[in-house]
Each structure stands twice: as structure tokens, then as C-alpha cells.
Amino acid sequence: MDTGFQPLDGLIVVDLSQFLAGPYATLRLQDLGARVIKIERPDGGDLTRNLYFSDTVIDGESTVFHAINRGKESLALNLKDSADVERLKKLVSRADVFVQNFRPGVIERLGLGYDRIREINPRIVYTSISGYGPDSPWRDLPGQDLLAQARSGVMWLNGSAGDGPVPFGLAVADMMAGAAAAQGILAALVGRGISGNGAHVETSLLEAMLDLQFEVLATHLNDGGRPPERAGFRSAHPALPAPYGVYPTQDGFLAVAMMPIGALAELLDLDALRPFADDQGAWFRRRDEIKGIIAARLAVETTEHWVSLLEPKGIWVARVLSWPEMLSEDAFVHLDMVQTVRDALGTELNLMRSPVRINGRRGHSDRAAPDIGMDNDAILREFGL
Amino acid sequence: MSVTPSSPTDLPLEGVRVLDFAQFLAGPYAAMRLADLGADVIKVERPQGGDLCRSLAVNDQWLDGDSLLFHSINRNKRSFAANLKDAGDLKSVKALIASADVMIHNFRPGVMERIGLGYDVVSELNPRLVYASVTGYGTTGPWRDKPGQDLLAQSLSGITWLQGNDADGPVPVGFALYDIATALNLVQGILACLLRRGRTGKGGLIEVDLLSSGMDLQFEQLTCFFNGERTQPRRTEISNANVYGAAPYGIYATKDGHLAVAMTPLKRLAELFALPALGAFDQSDALKRANEIKPLLQARISERTTAEWLAILEPADVWCAEVLDWPRLAESEGFAELDMLQTVRNGAGSEMKMVQCPMRLDGSRLPSPLGAPALGADSDTLLNELGLA
Numbered sequence: 160m161d162t163g164f165q166p167l168d169g170l171i172v173v174d175l176s177q178f179l180a181g182p183y184a185t186l187r188l189q190d191l192g193a194r195v196i197k198i199e200r201p202d203g204g205d206l207t208r209n210l211y212f213s214d215t216v217i218d219g220e221s222t223v224f225h226a227i228n229r230g231k232e233s234l235a236l237n238l239k240d241s242a243d244v245e246r247l248k249k250l251v252s253r254a255d256v257f258v259q260n261f262r263p264g265v266i267e268r269l270g271l272g273y274d275r276i277r278e279i280n281p282r283i284v285y286t287s288i289s290g291y292g293p294d295s296p297w298r299d300l301p302g303q304d305l306l307a308q309a310r311s312g313v314m315w316l317n318g319s320a321g322d323g324p325v326p327f328g329l330a331v332a333d334m335m336a337g338a339a340a341a342q343g344i345l346a347a348l349v350g351r352g353i354s355g356n357g358a359h360v361e362t363s364l365l366e367a368m369l370d371l372q373f374e375v376l377a378t379h380l381n382d383g384g385r386p387p388e389r390a391g392f393r394s395a396h397p398a399l400p401a402p403y404g405v406y407p408t409q410d411g412f413l414a415v416a417m418m419p420i421g422a423l424a425e426l427l428d429l430d431a432l433r434p435f436a437d438d439q440g441a442w443f444r445r446r447d448e449i450k451g452i453i454a455a456r457l458a459v460e461t462t463e464h465w466v467s468l469l470e471p472k473g474i475w476v477a478r479v480l481s482w483p484e485m486l487s488e489d490a491f492v493h494l495d496m497v498q499t500v501r502d503a504l505g506t507e508l509n510l511m512r513s514p515v516r517i518n519g520r521r522g523h524s525d526r527a528a529p530d531i532g533m534d535n536d537a538i539l540r541e542f543g544l
Numbered sequence: 545m546s547v548t549p550s551s552p553t554d555l556p557l558e559g560v561r562v563l564d565f566a567q568f569l570a571g572p573y574a575a576m577r578l579a580d581l582g583a584d585v586i587k588v589e590r591p592q593g594g595d596l597c598r599s600l601a602v603n604d605q606w607l608d609g610d611s612l613l614f615h616s617i618n619r620n621k622r623s624f625a626a627n628l629k630d631a632g633d634l635k636s637v638k639a640l641i642a643s644a645d646v647m648i649h650n651f652r653p654g655v656m657e658r659i660g661l662g663y664d665v666v667s668e669l670n671p672r673l674v675y676a677s678v679t680g681y682g683t684t685g686p687w688r689d690k691p692g693q694d695l696l697a698q699s700l701s702g703i704t705w706l707q708g709n710d711a712d713g714p715v716p717v718g719f720a721l722y723d724i725a726t727a728l729n730l731v732q733g734i735l736a737c738l739l740r741r742g743r744t745g746k747g748g749l750i751e752v753d754l755l756s757s758g759m760d761l762q763f764e765q766l767t768c769f770f771n772g773e774r775t776q777p778r779r780t781e782i783s784n785a786n787v788y789g790a791a792p793y794g795i796y797a798t799k800d801g802h803l804a805v806a807m808t809p810l811k812r813l814a815e816l817f818a819l820p821a822l823g824a825f826d827q828s829d830a831l832k833r834a835n836e837i838k839p840l841l842q843a844r845i846s847e848r849t850t851a852e853w854l855a856i857l858e859p860a861d862v863w864c865a866e867v868l869d870w871p872r873l874a875e876s877e878g879f880a881e882l883d884m885l886q887t888v889r890n891g892a893g894s895e896m897k898m899v900q901c902p903m904r905l906d907g908s909r910l911p912s913p914l915g916a917p918a919l920g921a922d923s924d925t926l927l928n929e930l931g932l933a
Contacts, residue, residue: 166740166748179764191736210807226767297878300858301806305785305793306865309804312873314795316718317707324795324802324867326785327717328706329765335902338728343903345735346581350556352742358556359906366902369884373899374569375719377616378605379870380885380897386869395695395716398602403695405704405714412714414699416691417600443604470690477696479714481776482769485702493685496759497770509770514726514760515733516751 165192166517170348173198173251174231175238175271176260177205179304179330180288180364182227183337185258188344189230190513190522193256196538197228197529198247201235204531220528222508228528229500229510234539235532238269246544247271252280253542256344260288263298273359283357284347288340291365302364304330311368316375316387319394335367391447392454400442401449405479411462412479420449426472427456495521502527555582555910560738563588563640564621565649567595569694569723570678570754572617574730575648579620580901580910583646586926587618587917588637591625594919608892610916616898618916619888625920628659637661639930642670646734650678653688663749673747674737676730681755694720697754703762706787710779726757764788783838790830791837795867796845802867803850810837816860817844883909890915 170193174185182197182205189195199205207224234250236243248271251257257276259266266272266287273285287293290302291310300306308314308326318325343360351357369376375387378398387397395404395414402415402423415423421436423429431452435441442449457465462478469476478484485491498512513522538544560583564575572587572595579585589595597617598610605612624640626633638661641647647666649656656662656677663675677683680692681700690696698704698716708715733750741747759766768788769777777787783794785804792805792813810830814822821840825833845853850866857864873879886900886909894915901910927933 166736187732191732222768222771223764226764291878292882295878295881297881300865301861301863303806303863305804305806306863309795309802309865309867310873310876310878312868312870314802314867315869318712318715318718322708323797325707325715325718326795326804328703328779328784328786329762330786331721331761334725334761335728338725338732339902342577342581342728342731342735343905345732345739346556347905349560349735349738349742350554352739353556353559354554359904361904361907362902363882365878365882366884369882369899370902371721371724372719374613374616374724375602376870377612377896377898378602381607381612382605384871384874386871389718393713394718396602396718396720405695405699405716407713412699412704414695414704414714414716416693416695440604475691475693475696477690477699479699479704480702481705482702482766483774483776485700486774488686488700490681490685490687490700490755493687494682494753494756494759496756508767510767511759511763514729514752514756516749517733517737518749519751 165522167191167193170194170256171196171254172256172258173247173254174258176258176288178207178260179227179333180336181258181260181340182207183334184286184288184340184344185231186227186229187337187341187513188256189524190515192522195231196250196534197231197233199233199235199531201237201532204233204235208531225502225508225528226510230524230526231529232534232538233529233532234535238271244270246539248279249544250538250542251276251283254280254283255348256284256286258286258288258340260302262302263289263293277357281357282351282355284344284351284360285357286340286344286360288336289361289363292363293361304333304364307332307364307368311365311372313368313372316372316389316397318389320389320391322389331371332364332368335371336362336364339367339370390450392450400439401446402453404450406454406457408457408462408465409460413457413462413465414477414479415453416475418474422474423453426469426474427453429453429456498525500525500527503530503533556905557582560584560646561586561644563644563647565647565651566678567650568597569617569720570726570730571648571650572597573724574676574678574727574734575621576617576619577727577731577901578646578734580912585621586640586922587621587623588640589623589625589919591627591920594623594625598919607896608890608894608918612896615888615890615896615916619898620912620914621917622922622926623917623920624923624926628661634660636927636930636932638669639932640926641666641673643930644670644673645738646674646676648676648678648730650692652692653679653683667747671746672741674734674741674750675747676734676750678726678730679751679753682753683751687755692754694723694754697722697758701755701758701762703758705776705779706762706765708779709784710781712779721761722754722758725761726752726754729757729760780834780838782842788831791834792841794838796842798845798850798853799848801850803845803853804865804867806863808862812862813841816857816862817841819844886911886913888913888915891918891921
């Protein structure tokens with residue numbers, strides 16, 4: 160079979176979204192072979208171009224923008240100008256997927272709501288990503304990642320008892336909403352192959368955050384609404400018993416996953432653990448006490464000592480690595496998750512790649528993110544606009 | 545994919561058959577999402593005990609002899625019990641594979657090949673099959689045999705240094721984030737391959753792993769890292785929410801709770817919080833002097849209640865939010881309107897509540913009210929269908 164054939168080859172995605180959730184969804188589609196055309200305001204474009212995150216700026220634009228928009232084309236259009244709106248509609252008539260993440264109601268006011276676009280192109284998969292759902296009493300609140308995390312309850316799962324809420328150190332709500340959107344789009348495209356009809360796919364940051372917590376929420380919802388209780392000592396999961404967690408060693412940290420306490424008592428030669436060996440209920444009920452006993456032992460030797468002792472015995476442990484440490488590992492190099500791309504000015508940058516391999520190969524694109532309107536002439540000509 | 549939907553509200557994957565050989569979370573969660581989207585998902589399980597997750601309880605919660613955790617990951621599936629080391633059972637499984645569109649497994653590298661169900665063999669048996677594999681760290685390389693467990697993959701990937709504050713040491717995400725993110729990538733790969741099959745008639749091999757998915761989750765921060773000094777960034781001393789996030793980005797304690805504050809120019813903060821001391825900082829200081837700015841803000845925010853601050857900040861369009869826990873979220877109007885809960889009932893008639901698929905298709909939720917199957921519950925039906933009874 161032709162292993163070089165990217166699954167979404169030939170599909171056109173018209174992407175009106177900004178920031179992360181929508182553009183992350185279309186990045187995935189791009190990795191799978193689709194052609195993604197960003198529609199941007201001529202003055203400034205996608206707001207992420209100037210997002211003041213990190214000090215790292217590449218060719219005048221935020222590094223983060225480059226990471227999210229590699230391999231895409233940019234068509235600068237003013238959606239308040241009727242001639243530009245007509246151009247967009249003509250483009251949409253030839254597109255397969257339409258993505259937008261304006262606040263609820265905005266896209267309809269622009270005359271580009273689902274009902275209107277479907278008239279132009281009944282086969283289109285139209286995608287809307289919002290913060291909290293289109294009919295929510297929260298619909299007008301900013302659909303920003305940290306704020307959606309704050310409202311979703313998720314901050315009470317990270318960190319340990321006594322910590323207060325601990326947010327993720329990355330934009331997890333945006334990414335999960337983008338992943339949900341990508342799935343909905345792909346499923347709708349599969350459905351279109353059967354029925355010939357497009358569809359409207361909708362998701363939101365809050366829905367995606369609830370889905371992300373589905374496993375732990377299930378315990379809460381079916382347990383009389385008991386709130387999650389993080390362990391007092393280095394919690395790593397509110398519903399899992401000892402030893403689950405991260406422990407300091409003499410020179411670093413060791414992660415220990417679910418493991419029978421009896422096996423640990425033997426291997427660590429810890430008499431104090433032995434009384435707990437057969438009392439599984441205590442592994443949860445008295446987890447801070449048990450973890451404390453384990454922690455005292457692990458602290459007196461190096462991480463390497465423990466890994467070389469425990470790993471061969473089938474105990475689920477891992478060193479806790481920083482980024483520089485991870486990068487020096489052969490295993491990381493082997494994954495081939497980093498690529499070098501060159502932008503329009505010839506600047507080289509290192510970007511992450513697709514986390515999915517198809518027929519043994521990662522999605523490949525060595526094109527960087529576009530300048531605003533970089534592809535206007537080519538696209539206007541190609542589509543007769 | 546032989547079923548023709550009669551209306552656009554039919555589920556997009558109706559008629560697609562998925563065999564779920566996977567255990568625990570990543571593979572079964574991907575299969576569950578495909579079930580949400582309309583696929584017929586059949587778990588292929590060991591006759592003794594089945595999916596190990598059936599006996600892995602969190603919070604010591606059980607339902608009809610299986611862990612609640614298992615039920616939450618395996619709703620709307622069927623179960624076919626087979627011993628892959630038994631020649632007779634293997635023959636049945638191969639017949640099942642010949643009837644399927646997708647198969648998912650998460651055995652360690654090499655195991656499926658030894659059983660005789662590696663991609664090369666299976667793709668000859670069914671060239672239209674989309675074959676999906678989940679591993680911890682890829683199928684080659686020095687970490688291929690390490691346990692593909694969520695916390696361990698988090699620990700190896702650097703993400704534990706993104707949560708918490710500077711003095712905290714590593715802070716992992718408090719649930720199986722990497723399993724879930726890996727599953728989402730797998731679903732995308734499978735769906736894309738089904739699309740390609742619609743045009744070429746041929747299946748394909750999809751591979752995902754926890755570590756690559758963890759890298760992808762960190763892609764924004766890692767891009768800053770790779771194209772900067774390549775030193776480990778430090779979290780702020782208080783209120784960290786992103787190692788590359790400028791002040792005020794973070795969580796602050798109020799008199800009675802917590803307030804999240806996202807990107808806001810320092811000038812705006814100085815006005816709204818009546819903090820003239822912030823005037824000493826230029827906007828370009830917001831990242832590198834965050835450890836001076838955040839304590840000033842924290843001291844001020846702790847003087848009033850969350851509601852008092854929201855009354856000032858929200859009308860001014862500052863990006864802020866009250867930090868909710870689950871009980872407060874569940875009481876909120878925003879949650880009620882979202883309609884994310886469903887009640888699921890299994891074959892034994894037991895009910896449980898769980899969240900549903902986080903998307904709407906043509907304005908409708910994709911409810912999936914059928915619970916997880918008892919081990920081997922559908923073996924007879926399927927053997928009959930395949931003429932193997």
C-alpha cells in the first residue's frame with residue numbers, strides 16, 4: 160500500500176479560530192494531511208501572534224504562535240468588509256471543514272453561522288468551540304484556559320492536601336477541547352462519506368475538562384458526592400492508595416505507581432511496612448502514614464540506586480526527569496518527536512511533531528507558521544476570488 | 545460501514561466494528577469514544593478475570609463485582625471472552641478480526657506478534673482493518689519494555705515540574721492525564737485512517753504512546769524551551785500556573801476562597817486592585833519579575849472575598865474566575881445547562897452516573913446509556929453470528 164498517502168490529503172480546512180483550542184484542532188488535522196487555511200484579520204491577525212507568554216520571540220512573533228500554527232497557510236480577510244466576506248463564502252463553498260471559536264453569537268452576527276454556511280456548502284463539517292457551551296449562563300465569560308480550569312473543579316486534584324487549588328502548568332482545557340473537536344470533525348467526515356451530509360460539531364473547554372476528569376468524577380458521582388481528598392504527603396491521585404506518589408531520594412525524586420505494599424516491604428527491607436502487607440483497606444485509609452514510612456527509606460539512597468534495585472523486580476518506578484535530563488536520554492531521541500522547520504525569513508526553529516504514527520511514520524511537515532496574509536495571492540488566484 | 549444512516553442525526557460510526565483487546569485506561573477509553581460516536585465495540589478479554597481493570601478499584605468502589613472504574617471506562621461495549629493462547633479460541637478471534645473495521649491493543653511491544661496477531665499477519669487476514677497500538681514509550685528504543693503507566697510516564701517526561709510552586713519539588717497531575725491524552729490521539733488516528741480507507745479501501749497501522757502524547761501536551765512550553773536557552777524553567781514562588789506565564793497568571797487566595805487571574809496588563813491590575821506599588825514595574829517585567837509582583841497582588845487579594853473581587857473585576861472585563869470544587873460546580877447554572885451527565889444502566893440493571901461524550905453533533909448530545917458488559921456476556925451471540933457456535 161502507499162504508505163506515503165496522508166489520510167486527510169486533499170481536504171481543505173478553513174480555520175477562523177484564534178489562540179489555542181481551535182488552532183490545536185486544526186494542527187492535528189494538518190498533521191494528518193489536511194490543508195489548513197487560517198483566516199486572519201489583516202491588522203495583527205491571530206491574537207496569539209502577540210501573546211506575551213515567554214520571552215522567546217521568533218521573527219517578531221511569539222514562539223507559541225509558531226508552535227501552534229506550523230504548516231498552515233494564512234489568508235488575511237476583514238470579516239467586516241462585505242467583499243472579503245464574499246471571498247470567504249466562495250472559499251467555504253470548496254472547503255470540507257470550517258472551524259470557529261468566537262464567543263457564542265458572534266459568528267451569526269457576521270453572517271457566517273452554521274445555517275448560513277450549510278446553505279452554501281451542505282457537505283461542510285462546521286465546528287464551533289466555546290468556553291462553556293452556546294446556551295450557558297456563562298456564555299459571555301472569557302473562554303480562557305486557566306479560568307475554565309478554575310471552574311471545572313480540576314484544580315483540587317493536583318497537589319497535596321493543604322495546598323489549595325493547583326492549576327495545570329499548561330493549557331490543558333484548550334488542548335482537550337481541541338482534541339475533542341478534532342475527533343468530532345474526523346467522525347463527521349467519516350459519517351459524511353456514508354451519508355453525503357456535513358454536520359455541526361460543537362464542544363467547549365468546560366465539556367472537555369469534565370471529560371478529562373471522567374474517571375475520577377465517576378467515583379464522586381456514585382459515592383454520594385464525597386469530594387476528592389488529596390493525600391497529605393505528595394499526592395499524585397486523590398483516589399489511589401499508597402504507595403502511589405512521588406518521593407524525594409538522596410539526589411532527586413522517584414515516582415512509585417500502584418504496587419502491593421507487601422512487595423515493597425520485602426524489597427525495601429522495611430519492617431514497619433509489614434503489618435500493612437495484607438490489609439489493603441489500610442493502603443488507602445492510612446496512606447499518609449504508609450507513604451511516610453516509604454519516604455524515610457527512599458530518602459537515604461540515590462534515585463539510581465532505587466531504580467536499579469526495584470525496576471528489575473518488576474516494581475513500577477521511574478526517575479522524575481526535568482526537560483534537560485529527558486533530552487539527554489536515548490529513549491527521547493528515539494521517539495523523534497522534534498523537528499526543525501524554517502520560516503519565511505529563513506529562521507530555523509525546533510518544533511514538536513505529531514504524537515501519532517501512521518504506518519510507522521509521524522505526520523511530516525517542514526513548513527513553519529505563516530506570516531499574516533502570506534498566502535493571499537496564491538489562494539485568491541487558486542479559488543478565483 | 546455498510547449501514548446507511550436515514551437521517552443526519554444517525555451516529556457517524558454506525559456499522560463500524562471495533563475490537564478492543566486493550567486493558568486499563570488508554571486503549572479502552574479510545575474504544576469508548578468510538579462507541580460514543582456509534583461504533584459497535586467488542587472487548588476481547590481473558591476468560592479468567594478479563595480486563596485487569598475489572599479488579600482495580602479506586603476509592604474502593606465496586607458495582608456488580610467489577611470496579612466502578614471499569615464501568616466508567618467500558619460503557620456501551622460488548623464482551624467476548626477468549627484465551628489467545630488456545631488454538632480454538634484464537635481461531636474464533638481471527639474470525640472476529642475478519643469481521644472488524646478497527647482493532648485496538650495495548651500489549652507491550654512484541655506480545656501480539658508472539659501470539660500471531662501482529663499487524664503483518666492481521667493485515668493479510670483483513671486488509672481493510674485499521675490496527676491501533678498503544679505503548680508506553682514506542683515500540684523500539686531503550687524504554688520500550690518499561691511499564692507504560694501514567695504516573696511513571698509523567699515523571700519521565702518533565703511535566704511534573706510545571707505544576708506547583710518553585711519550592712514544591714515535582715508535582716504530577718493528579719489523575720491519569722497521559723492515558724487520556726494518548727487515547728484522544730489514538731481516536732484521531734483511527735478516524736483519519738477510516739477516512740483514508742473510504743478512498744483507498746485499505747486499512748493501516750496507527751501507533752501512539754504515552755511519552756509522545758505527553759510531549760504533545762507540553763508542546764507550547766517545550767517549543768519555548770527548545771528555541772530558548774534550553775535550561776529548565778522555574779516555577780514562581782507563589783501562584784504558578786505556567787512556567788512561561790507572565791504575572792499575574794495564576795491562582796490567588798481570597799478572604800474566603802480562591803481567584804484565578806489570567807493575562808492582564810500590569811497597568812490594569814494597578815488600577816483595579818488599587819495597587820500603586822505595581823506602577824514601579826514595566827509591562828516587560830511581568831515575566832522576569834513575577835516573584836516580586838505576585839506577592840503584592842496576593843497580599844491585596846486576600847483582603848476581600850472572592851465575590852467582592854468578582855464584582856469589581858468582571859464588569860471591567862478582567863479575565864478572572866472563582867475557583868470551584870466539584871460540589872460547587874455541580875450546583876452551578878453553568879454546569880446544569882451543559883448537560884454533561886448521563887445515567888448508565890448495565891445488564892444486571894444497576895445504574896450509575898457518569899459524564900458523557902464532550903461534544904454535540906448537529907446540536908445533540910451523544911448519550912450512551914448502556915453500561916459495561918459482564919465478562920464474556922456477548923460471546924455466544926458473536927459466535928453464532930460468525931457461525932462458530
